[in-house]
Amino acid sequence: QVQLVESGGGSAQAGGSLRLSCQVFGHTTMPLWMGWFRHTPGKEREVVAVIYTPVDDTYYADSVKGHITISRDNAKNTLYLQMNNLKLEDTAMYFCVADYSLRGSWYEVSKYKYWGQGTQVTVSS
Numbered sequence: 001q002v003q004l005v006e007s008g009g010g011s012a013q014a015g016g017s018l019r020l021s022c023q024v025f026g027h028t029t030m031p032l033w034m035g036w037f038r039h040t041p042g043k044e045r046e047v048v049a050v051i052y053t054p055v056d057d058t059y060y061a062d063s064v065k066g067h068i069t070i071s072r073d074n075a076k077n078t079l080y081l082q083m084n085n086l087k088l089e090d091t092a093m094y095f096c097v098a099d100y101s102l103r104g105s106w107y108e109v110s111k112y113k114y115w116g117q118g119t120q121v122t123v124s125s
Helices: none
Strands: 003-007 010-013 018-025 033-039 046-052 057-060 068-073 078-083 092-099 119-124
Touching: 003 092, 018 033, 018 092, 018 119, 033 068, 033 078, 046 068, 046 078, 057 068
Parallel strands: 010 119
Antiparallel strands: 003 018, 018 078, 033 046, 033 092, 046 057, 068 078, 092 119
């Protein structure tokens, strides 16, 4: 079925920028809901940003508003997470997620059926 492949992670200094990409395979259209979650050891997995693709409605965790932007490119079947002015607390494994259902809440881990393998982001001073 649907496969999500992340790329673009790596190391960056605080204040720098990274752009994560998530390419969607196995379906002719973009999923209805797509987004990014992140996880660090010892903490619960948390939502970063989500996009409702039919109208490009976007939703963000309070902690990332203002320096992280989610977007999509249907022609390339790709979801992006632009991360500017990186903070040390942005260090995490970032997962691309997708779902074709209208049910569930955007911030819930359980809503998303499809998950990528993750890409590591490490921010240092």
